[in-house]
Structure formats: C-alpha cells, structure tokens
Amino acid sequence: xxxxxxLILFLCSSLRHALFQSTALDLAVFDQWVYLASxxxxxxxxxxxxxxxxx
Numbered sequence: 001x002x003x004x005x006x007l008i009l010f011l012c013s014s015l016r017h018a019l020f021q022s023t024a025l026d027l028a029v030f031d032q033w034v035y036l037a038s039x040x041x042x043x044x045x046x047x048x049x050x051x052x053x054x055x
Contacts, residue, residue: 033052036043043052
C-alpha cells in the first residue's frame, strides 16, 4: 500500500512538473533551500542571494 501510494504521488508530481513546465532552476533552488534548512544553515540561495522566506 505504501509503495502504491508513493508511485501515485510520484506520477502526479511528475505530471504537474510537465504541465507547469517548471525548469531545473526552480527545482534546484527549492532543493538547495530544503537542504540548507535541514543542515541548520541559513537557507540563503546561492542562485538568487536571498533567504527562503524572502521568496
């Protein structure tokens, strides 16, 4: 049941990514912010130079 749920959520997020035509930069910025916040570092993007909450 968990595997099926994970597969459905993966397919839905992939479809959403394709339909909104989000770019790799969009995904990279949020991935970097999540990583920095999880490590206890200030989540300031090196791409844009501002804080996560400033977005």
